[in-house]
Amino acid sequence: MERIYLDNAATSFPKPPEVAEAVSRFMTSCGANTGRGSYRSAEEAEELVYGTRAMINDLFSGDHPRNVVFSSGITMSLNQLLYGILKSGDHILVSSFEHNAVMRPLTLLKEKRNVSFSLIPCNEEGLIERGTVEQSCLPLLKPETRAVMINHAGNVFGNIQPLEEIGRFCRKYGLLFFADTAQSAGVLEFDMQKMNLDALAFTGHKGLLGPQGIGGLVLRQRAAEMISPLIAGGTGSQSDLEEMPAFLPDRLEAGTLNLPGIAGLSVALSFLDKTGISKIRAHEQALTRIFLKELSPLAEKGLLRIPGPASVDARVGVVSVVTPGIDEALAAALLNERYGIEVRVGLHCAPRAHQAMGTFPGGTIRFSFGCFTKEEEVRLAAKALGEILTQPLE
Ligand SMILES: Cc1ncc(COP(=O)(O)O)c(C=O)c1O
Incomplete structure (x- = not known):
């Protein structure tokens, strides 16, 4: 059978065959770390990482490749985003279709920082209806509302939410706007600028067709300036400091990156581009x-x-x-x-x-x-x- x-x-x-080949090639012929050496293979690894940041930045129409921050996957990135930006007493609007990768950090943030959330109403098909975003969201706003977080496409029912219209609402009311693209990246066209998104989280192993264990954040300038690190550690940069470097992506990238994963993701992104x-x-x-x-x-x-x-x-x-x-x-x-x-x-x-x-x-x-x-x-x-x-x- x-x-x-x-x-x-x-x-x-399956993944495009060249993804596994790229992972293997990286491990057998390059294998060096980034930010820690100035020899040829370390430079090669550096080029691979920068090139992949640039591809991700292009894919989502971000501001700059340096604002693409890699992590082990979207769960880690959503935690980095929510912990890094939400402050004590903040309130956030979410859809009813958020994955536990959003709802569990929000639940912990409620305990730790008294962060609260409200659910944006949807229709019986699970859609935040086009043309009704302002009407649905306005009554939920409080003086302490700082952000809106939306799962672009539902992982249970596949429902696609109207990010552009929600983005217009966020701009009008001065709210930060975040998206979870786990089910839409690589499947739906995306433009962070048009959608007025401040940040999105992506995972490499679903529609982006890369290996498991690689994902990240794409931050527009406003979010990039305000986000603080969730995890601290070595970055290979400013090693005289015991604080995290202030600049991105290093501020949010403590420890060694998943370089075989980035190698696989890079060729998967080329495959998507070609296809x-x-x-x-x-x-x-x-x-x-x-x-x-x-x-x-x-x-x-x-x-x-x-x-x-x-x-x-x-x-x-x-x-x-x-x-x-x-x-x-x-x-x-x-x-x-x-x-x-x-x-x-x-x-x-x-x-x-x-x-x-x-x-x-x-x-x-x-x-x-x-x-x-x-x-x-x-x-x-x-x-x-x-x-x-x-x-x-x-
Ligand atoms: C909508 C959504 N968000 C977040 C995640 C978490 O993804 P990962 O396990 O790659 O961190 C998933 C995975 O199923 C998802 O479907």
Whole structure:
């Protein structure tokens, strides 16, 4: 039985073959550290890191490559951002679709700094409706509101939020604006300037098609000036000081970077550039459309429910399904055992998303497509789910 991987929202697989080659090449032929040596291989590593910062800066239309700060991944970066900027008593607006990578730091910040948050209302498809941002957010503002944090595309229901309009609202009311791009980077076109974003966090191993263990922050000037370090340590720069260097990226990059990860990410970014994000988006939309269409007879019979946006224009390639007649965990196990289909089941680290959409605490079976997912795999998954839902268990 062939393996059918439909869990790209967790991590993309497969990767372009050149990603693993670049990781291996870095480890076998360069292998040096950055900021700590002036010999040739150290310079090569330095060039690799700077070049990758520049590619990330271009991808998101940031201000400058030096404001691209690498970390082990988006979880670390979101912690750096929230801890580095929010102060005692601050209030922040968030969507109901934030991952625990946002909600857990906010919960700790509530205990430690009395930081509070309010949820921006959404419609029954999980969307902060276009044209209603000001009307929805204004009543939530308090004198201590400093920022708005939005998950660009939901990891449970795929719902895409209107960042440009939220950015206009933030500019009008003097709020900082942050985005979690875990599910949108590499899939949706992005422009931090147009979106008026002050900071975004990215992870390298999902739509960006790089290896696990690499991600970062992209900071616009205002956020770059105010963010303080969460972690302190050696940077190879200003080693006479026992404080962190004041300049970026060093202020936020203590310790040795994941250089093999950066090498892999760098070639993954080249792959995305060559392929074209709009082409990847079109492919994933086509797959999502097919999947939703194939599942619609089952939905009409009441065998399943597909919460989230009805239109593929309002979602990324993530489809969550609720199966009233069979436990979701059992259905997912059968998909794997009988058909080799790999999907994720449960709450997907976003309990509030399920509360907002009426799927808490049971959770959903999540199918998520990627750049290398094939049409026949999606059709087979829909057929397999149909068989599980219509045929009695053996
Ligand atoms: C929306 C969202 N934010 C944050 C994360 C955390 O990503 P990582 O595990 O790469 O730190 C995920 C991963 O599933 C996610 O989907």
